[in-house]
Amino acid sequence: MSASNDNAGHGHTASGHDAHGHGELQMGHHHVSSSAMFLNVLIALLILTAITVGASRIDFGSANLLIAMAIASVKASLVIAFFMHVKWDTAINKIVFLSSFLFLSLLFIFTLADQATRRMDDQALTTKTPVDKQWVHPSTLAEQKQ
Amino acid sequence: MSHDGHHSVVIPAPGPEFQSHTVAHHFDTPVQEFQSAKLGFWLFLATEILLFGGLFAAYFYYHQMYHETFHLGGQQLDWWLGALNTSVLLLSSWTMAMGVRSAQTSQKGKLLMYCGLTVLGAVIFLVIKFFEYKAKNEHGLIEFAHLFDGYNGATGQLSWFTDHDGVMAGVPHGHLFFAIYLTMTAIHGLHVIIGAGLIVWIMKGAAKGRFHAGYYLPVDLVGLYWHLVDLIWIFLFPLLYLVS
Numbered sequence: 198m199s200a201s202n203d204n205a206g207h208g209h210t211a212s213g214h215d216a217h218g219h220g221e222l223q224m225g226h227h228h229v230s231s232s233a234m235f236l237n238v239l240i241a242l243l244i245l246t247a248i249t250v251g252a253s254r255i256d257f258g259s260a261n262l263l264i265a266m267a268i269a270s271v272k273a274s275l276v277i278a279f280f281m282h283v284k285w286d287t288a289i290n291k292i293v294f295l296s297s298f299l300f301l302s303l304l305f306i307f308t309l310a311d312q313a314t315r316r317m318d319d320q321a322l323t324t325k326t327p328v329d330k331q332w333v334h335p336s337t338l339a340e341q342k343q
Numbered sequence: 344m345s346h347d348g349h350h351s352v353v354i355p356a357p358g359p360e361f362q363s364h365t366v367a368h369h370f371d372t373p374v375q376e377f378q379s380a381k382l383g384f385w386l387f388l389a390t391e392i393l394l395f396g397g398l399f400a401a402y403f404y405y406h407q408m409y410h411e412t413f414h415l416g417g418q419q420l421d422w423w424l425g426a427l428n429t430s431v432l433l434l435s436s437w438t439m440a441m442g443v444r445s446a447q448t449s450q451k452g453k454l455l456m457y458c459g460l461t462v463l464g465a466v467i468f469l470v471i472k473f474f475e476y477k478a479k480n481e482h483g484l485i486e487f488a489h490l491f492d493g494y495n496g497a498t499g500q501l502s503w504f505t506d507h508d509g510v511m512a513g514v515p516h517g518h519l520f521f522a523i524y525l526t527m528t529a530i531h532g533l534h535v536i537i538g539a540g541l542i543v544w545i546m547k548g549a550a551k552g553r554f555h556a557g558y559y560l561p562v563d564l565v566g567l568y569w570h571l572v573d574l575i576w577i578f579l580f581p582l583l584y585l586v587s
Binding site for chain 2: 227235238243262265268269273277280281287289290294296297301309312337
């Protein structure tokens with residue numbers, strides 16, 4: 198590591214690192230993942246895809262959706278951590294990106310909590326118009342009057 | 344530019360086939376430039392998560408309300424085409440990750456090759472998606488010619504959902520599944536098209552030798568965008584194709 202990075206004619210060279218020093222990249226301590234690791238992640242993702250399809254063939258009742266989402270979350274975590282390099286990213290970048298999932302969970306929790314605690318007329322799962330007649334789209338009213 | 348008392352910061356090219364990079368004048372160091380751009384891009388990706396998140400919330404809401412509609416709707420999709428497209432996107436995410444790695448290690452030829460393979464993956468994905476949409480169109484489940492025609496005045500029915508084979512008869516609001524399917528996959532497909540365009544732009548820069556170990560920021564950011572496209576599809580595949 199040279200004491201000064203000054204080059205003739207330029208204020209600085211690329212960075213504070215000695216580019217030829219320790220096999221480090223010039224732009225800070227950026228992590229370069231090995232090809233083998235990327236291949237392992239790809240194989241894991243493809244296997245998990247097969248498991249997703251397999252699990253959907255078995256009837257677990259309403260748990261099917263939860264199982265599918267759990268496997269998808271594992272796959273997403275692999276993509277985020279390794280392909281997107283979040284594992285080696287700075288703390289602020291981790292916070293910014295991962296906080297979006299926190300806010301997303303608020304959206305899901307309040308939306309689904311509202312639905313789960315709402316009573317819908319007699320038939321629990323169908324919405325009804327407040328008046329006792331078939332709903333028609335306004336665009337069809339003109340034809341009916343003729 | 345020395346008129347303001349600053350010198351340009353130049354990242355030298357690692358070899359004759361590469362170009363040097365001049366750090367934008369409003370940054371003091373290459374690291375500052377890299378981290379600023381990256382923080383901004385992560386913020387953008389967070390908004391993308393929230394964009395799709397709203398659609399996923401709509402999916403879950405209506406799935407809970409009309410689960411028979413979603414089960415029957417999911418059966419109308421070819422799950423093996425969905426699984427094939429999932430594999431294509433996962434493979435292309437891998438080639439993109441390898442492309443970024445090639446840029447980080449100043450391997451120009453490999454960067455071009457991996458980016459080319461990623462674009463090929465995008466094209467295969469879109470071709471498969473096209474044939475899926477075509478089949479839905481033929482069965483009257485999503486009639487693209489009448490997508491914006493609203494309700495048919497004579498029948499009071501949706502113009503784009505005629506379901507002339509009656510596959511969705513007997514479940515309430517059969518069109519709902521296909522409305523959500525089209526909205527989510529079309530916005531996702533738009534991201535595939537934009538991502539492929541960005542990767543082609545990266546290839547143009549890579550051919551000129553712009554990207555190397557000293558400067559690979561655009562490759563890194565486009566890579567993140569492409570992985571996000573893959574990330575969204577990882578959730579779309581089981582929700583749309585495997586709900587039956």
